[in-house]
Amino acid sequence: MTEYTLPEPVVRTDHARELARDLVVIPNRGVQLVPNVGIIGGTHSVLVVETGMGPGNAAAVLKFAADHAGGRKLYLTTTHFHPEHAFGAQVFTGEATFLINKAQAEDLATKGPGYLEMFRGLGEPVARQLEGVELVAPDLVYDTSYDLDLGGRVVRLRATGRAHSKGDQVVTVPDAGVMFTGDLAEAGQFAIFPWFPPHDTDVSGTRWIEVMRRLAAEDPRLVVPGHGDIGGPQLLADVRDYLLSLREETWVRRDSAMSEETIVEEVRAVMIERHPQWAGREWIEKGVGCLCAEHAV
Secondary structure, eight states: OOOOOSSOOOOOGGGOEEEETTEEEEOOTTOTTOOOEEEEEOSSEEEEEOOOSHHHHHHHHHHHHHHHHTTOEEEEEOSSSSHHHHTTGGGGTTTSEEEEEHHHHHHHHHHHHHHHHHHHTTOHHHHHHTTTOOOOOOSEEESSEEEEEOSSOEEEEEEOOSSSSTTOEEEEETTTTEEEEETTOOSSBOOOOOOBTTTBOOOOHHHHHHHHHHHHHHOOSEEEESSSOOBOTHHHHHHHHHHHHHHHHHHHHHHTTOOHHHHHHHHHHHHHHHOTTOBOTHHHHHHHHHHHHTTTO
């Protein structure tokens, strides 16, 4: 990963936006390494989706959530184990029940320390937010699906299987038609491929496509991506179509025995031409590398 030189990755709770009754999103405001954070309420409990990166951000999220809850029981979940989404869970200890899927819990335990060190190396703004991080185990772990009753509102937690990571989780609020995707979907940027061989090769472009096909078929009213602006169901279709085109352009060149370096150069040019306004161009190369590795699978 390249060094982070952009604005301080800080969650700003004063920008919170209500999407439906008792359902609030703290948007990332386009700031990298800041996730969209969700607060979902029922009559007796409130679920927080994502912690923000590090104890400082998590403390701000917890305060906002506790104020919103007004004494209701708190739950915490995270869409996957990456630092800006989950590395603030320690702040919620004793204040909320931390609930994630089994694969994500395994990711957190086995790969969390390595990601902590990797992200600390991105530069001072990131290292500052990660100061004092302690990785904590979840209180509750489910296998593939969990329906959380908040009181008059059931929130569905679903493990998607390996895609952006092994432990990806989608959170849906059926009565409001809202879906939180984590980094399975981003708005206005190229899909984030955490392809870091030999250290981490769990991302799967081919499985990611299948996951996005399923999510797009659910046709939610609103989609809260991991990063970027909240959108409608077209956001899911856009990610699906991008991944399909990335695979097609990569594999047709792989079939012709081009070098991976040439494939990256050509596919990058094609994708930028098709999506000139999208950010995160550095992730195209990672996606091509991943799909080259999956070509013979």
